Amino acid sequence: MDPREEIRKLTAELNEHSYRYYVQDAPTISDFEYDAKYRHLEELEAAYPDFALPDSPTKRVGGEAISGFDPVEHQVPLESLTDVFSEEELLAFHERMEQSLEKPLFTVEPKIDGLSMALIYENGVFVKGATRGDGKVGEDVTENLKTIRTIPLTIPDPPELLIVRGEVYMPKKAFEDLNERCELNGEKPFANPRNAAAGTMRQKDPKKVSSRHLDILIFNVQAVRGITFTTHAESLEYLKSKRFKVIPYLLAGDRESALAEVRRIGEERENYDFAIDGAVVKLNDLSDRERLGSTAKAPRWAVAYKYPPEKKETVVRDIVVQVGRTGVLTPKAVLDPVRLAGTTVGFATLHNQDVIDGLDLRVGDTVLVQKAGEIIPEILSVNKDKRPAGTVPYKLPERCPVCGSPVARDEDGAFIRCTGAECPAQQLRNVIHFASKNAMDIDGLGESLAQSLLSSGLIATVADLYSLEAEKVAELERMGKKSAANLIASIEKSKSAGMARLLFALGIRQVGEAAGRVLARRFGSVEALEKASLEELTAVNDVGETTARYILDWFSNPQSQHLLSRLREAGVSFASNEEPVGDRFSGMTFVLTGGLDSMSRDEAKARIEALGGKVSSSVSKKTSLVVAGESAGSKLTKAQELGVRIIDEAAFLELLG
Ligand SMILES: [Zn+2]
Structure with a gap:
């Protein structure tokens, strides 16, 4: 086939599948087939770059990071809505509408707790997308928006100009995955999906944005040239026909049915895959909207109904402690199951000891639980009148519930951590960190391989890496003889990484790359470091008392000793490869x-x-x-x-x- 024609066909085909998959949620080919076609298109485009089309799926993730976000003046302002907080206020809105209009009809939509965006299409091509900003001027985030698969890069039978407004959000599942990844990397998790989406849109690397799986729902035509709509519902149906992912709305009709829909959304709000913070009630008739116009602050023809966070009383049956991948002990309250905002809640997070102390929470207490947008509900207060006799204050355990090591409180925070170097709860993170580039630099040993090595039982701790057999590794999913051999060679090579890298790789608190190097230069071997006293440690440039104590504690833990002896047996070098410290640049x-x-x-x-x-x-x-x-x-x-x-x-x- 003529390459130009083949590129055209493949592009159209992939876009069609992408639409079915992401917008209609009804894929007709497997991911594998899609990937194969996608790679084929990539190859063709590389060979014939001039034939690549603007709406090619390969264009969604631009190659280069962007330097910043230019201001964009909105052709039509992105107004904000008047909030109402009770059914009485909603009724007052409906009555105002009925006074000025004859038999007004309303539409109702969930109000997504995300980021409002304007998308501009010229002759059917997505040319620019901007954040809401202050409603008049936003920021150009086109490249980041292109990574969102539900945003069509081109639309069929286009008008000359179309500007739509939508809400970018992070689906709850993507949010949970992202926070899990943050934990694994020792980064601070995001408080809620909205913050995560906002942080993601501010990324300057579209590849990173793409990996976060943002989504968008379109809810308004801001401007269109050459077409006139008479109602809001009609304009939304038009957007659907142009392949946008449109907000689920109901043409509710009169005020009673609008109120019923608002209540329904409220009751089921936890079941959406996006966080919502209300429901929007709008006039359906566009000429009526125009007649009523806007105040200085907001349009008169719509309101946002804000659901009060739902709270209920229930009983705390137990407090359980989970050990996270960084060793942090997180207490969770086990509750008598209670229905909140459409879901059954059986747990509440307690964050840390300070939160428990602040609430004076005890097992057996009756508590007030709230769910307001976050994924895991919170305990607001304890009803002490209902406290049964014989309860005792709760203290987090002094030993890790997973491995039995002593726990230690962070010097600068409320977290309590397990100190076990071989604690099973922390091994995934330990292995990834141990193998990372600036630590032992074991090529090819990233998150997914670490995961399968641990779950297959081939390793339990990092020391086991050194007795891995290539044949066994080759049998793992997505491995083969060649990659297994490469891995073993890379592990072998890491034996001579030297003391500085090893110290960093062991994950001793506060011993980063720099501290690892400084300690290696000063002491020359792990054995010598182990014998060092507090005074000797703090005498080292850049090692403070806290770090020194962490080092002493680490060496005194039997799990650390066990790990070290196994690494030594495996032939891992404990000697420093660093030049002993010179003093030419001392103090500079x-x-x-x-x-x-x-x-x-x-x-x-x-x-x-x-x-x-x-x-x-x-x-x-x-x-x-x-x-x-x-x-x-x-x-x-x-x-x-x-x-x-x-x-x-x-x-x-x-x-x-
Ligand atoms: Zn532990």
Whole structure:
């Protein structure tokens, strides 16, 4: 087939399947077939880039990160709605409408707790998308919006101009997955799906946005050229025919049926795959809307009904403790099941000991539970009048419920953590961290392989990596002989990673890459470090008392000793490969900016540190020297302003000697 024709056909076919999958939720081919066609299109487009179409599915994730979000003036303002908080206020709205209009009809839609966006289509092509901003001026987030599969890149039989408004949201499932990933990476989880969606839209790398699985529901035609609608419902049906994912709405009719729909949405609100914070009641007739117009703040023809968070009393039967992947102990209240906002609730999160103490919560207590947008409900208060006799205050256990290690409270927070180096609850994270690039640098050992090594029982702790057999690894899903052999070779190589990397890889609290290097230089071997006293540790540049105590505690834990002896038996080097610390740069702080020809930035950093210097990421008055390489940016300007000495690469090399 003619490649141009084949590209055209494949593009249309893939877009059709994508529409069926994402918008209609009714796929007709398997993911595997889709992927195969997608890859074929990618290959064709690479061979014939001129034939690639603007709505090609390969165009959804742009190659390059973007530098910022330009302001966009909205052609039609994105107004906000008047909130009403009770059925009486809603009735008053309906009565106002009935006074000014004859037999007004209403539509009702759930109000998604997301981010409002305007999407602009010119001659059927999605050309620009912008955030709401202040309603008049928003930010250009076109590249990020393109990653949302339910946004059509082109629309059939298009009008010359079409501007639609929709709400971008993170589906609850995607939100839970994202937070799980945050936990695994030791990052702070997002408070709710809205924050997660907002944080994602502000990402400058569309690839990252794409991986977060945002979605959108369209709920309004902001502007259209060449077509006139008479009702809101008609315009939404039009958008459906143009393949948009449109908000589930009901043309409710009169005020009684509108109220019934508002109540129904409220009762079932937890069952949507998106978080909602209300229901929107709008006039259906567009000429009526025009007649009524807007106040300075909001349109007169619509209101947003806000559901009060639902609260109910129930009894706490037990408090159970889960150990997260970073070792954090999280208490959960086991409740007598209670119906809240359409779902049955059997657990409430208690976050940490401070929350339990603040509530004075005890097993057996009757509590008030609330669910308001978040995934897991919360306990608001304890009804002490109903407290049975004989209850006792609850304290989190002093030993990890999974592995029995002592727990320790974070020095800077409310969290309590298991200190076991071999705690099964933490192994997935430990393995991923141990293998990561800046730790033992075991190529190919990422999250999914770590997961299958652990779940298949081939390893239980990182020490088991060193006795893995290639044949067994090759049998794992998505592995083969070649990748298994590569993995084993990479594991073998990691034995000589050296003490600095090993210390970082072991995940001792507060011992990062820099501390690992400093300790390796000072002590030369793990054995020597183990014998060091508190005084000897704190005497090391950059090691404070907290870190020193973490190190001592870590070595004193039997699980750590067990892990170390197994690593030693496996032949992992405990000796430092680092140059012993020099003192030429002692007391000096460097800032690196721009690229260097002769070495990578990591290498430059290592060389500075080997001579006793420090590397900082930002320029301040304390900076001794700025090393400015190729295309140095704002740090250079800052250095000039502060009068900090700047040297080029040649001078830097000379200084290193
Ligand atoms: Zn544990």
